[in-house]
Amino acid sequence: MKIRVADLCALRFYATPEHDCSYLPDRQARTLFVDPRADIDRNLYSQLSELGFRRSGGHIYRPHCEQCQACISVRVPVAEFNPSKTQRRIENRNADLIVRAVPCQLTHEYYALYERYINQRHADGDMYPPSPDQFFNFLVEGTVDSCFYEFRNQEGTLLAVAVSDILEQGMSALYTFYDPDMEWRSLGVYAVIWQIRQTARSGKEWLYLGYWVEDCRKMNYKIRYRPLEMLINSEWRRLSPEASTD
Known part of the structure; x- marks a missing residue:
């Protein structure tokens, strides 16, 4: 899958504050979200998937933890x-x-x-x-x-x-x-x-x-x-x- 940098640069991303990790106890996590107002078609979503993003309902996200890399796509x-x-x-x-x-x-x-x-x-x-x-x-x-x-x-x-x-x-x-x-x-x-x-x-x-x-x-x-x-x-x-x- 070819990643088109221009497509990704046009997107806005938002990081959450730290919150309790869903996978590992006693750890804090952060999540990076694609702007939910962005127009995401199949091709752009495919590029994001290649970079480790995933969808949950209307949100496309990936882990964004500074001190932990435990979540691996x-x-x-x-x-x-x-x-x-x-x-x-x-x-x-x-x-x-x-x-x-x-x-x-x-x-x-x-x-x-x-x-x-x-x-x-x-x-x-x-x-x-x-x-x-x-x-x-x-x-x-x-x-x-x-x-x-x-x-x-x-x-x-x-x-x-x-x-x-x-x-x-x-x-x-x-x-x-x-x-x-x-x-x-x-x-x-x-x-x-x-x-x-x-x-x-x-x-x-x-x-x-x-x-x-x-x-x-x-x-x-x-x-x-x-x-x-x-x-x-x-x-x-x-x-x-x-x-x-x-």
């Missing part, structure tokens, strides 16, 4: 994806699911699944307690070229929703929520694998997975998708194949 080069034995089993286990792309929207069905997911899996996190307004502001508002991927069983029951942004060079996996009672399916893992496959099917190069934080247990899953590239000192670098996935 990661992406999977999809043409080279080499699933582990466990990932292959999960992919085969969910081969019966039907996946459909739909517009990002707030419906009773989506929200009911989201509410169950947050209440049972993330009651200790920033997303708790869930609300329809939170769902809309987080997953519907501010979409650029985005969609919900529905995962349904053969009976038509909604089991998972993966929220994705479509980029020039790939896709950005923003968030997935799923039926918390279907542990045997490992739906969160499958949603990532499916998006890797979908990115490859569309002829694009990378699936962006957001930020990996080594000392944050909830972020450890991202390092299990190989090969993996990390944005370090403004350069995308391939993670060593020998690096631990535990």
Whole structure:
């Protein structure tokens, strides 16, 4: 993805004051936001993604901490994806699911699944307690070229929703929520694998997975998708194949 400096120089950026870090206890964080009034099209958003920015609702941001570099942007080069034995089993286990792309929207069905997911899996996190307004502001508002991927069983029951942004060079996996009672399916893992496959099917190069934080247990899953590239000192670098996935 070619970065056009003139495009980026035309943008305004704003840094937040320090606030409690969402990933590491006892640390303070700062965030750099793109001016929410800016007109961001797919190409410009794609360039920002290449520089480590990510979207949450109507906000495009990246970490901006002066004393900490723990949040590292990661992406999977999809043409080279080499699933582990466990990932292959999960992919085969969910081969019966039907996946459909739909517009990002707030419906009773989506929200009911989201509410169950947050209440049972993330009651200790920033997303708790869930609300329809939170769902809309987080997953519907501010979409650029985005969609919900529905995962349904053969009976038509909604089991998972993966929220994705479509980029020039790939896709950005923003968030997935799923039926918390279907542990045997490992739906969160499958949603990532499916998006890797979908990115490859569309002829694009990378699936962006957001930020990996080594000392944050909830972020450890991202390092299990190989090969993996990390944005370090403004350069995308391939993670060593020998690096631990535990």
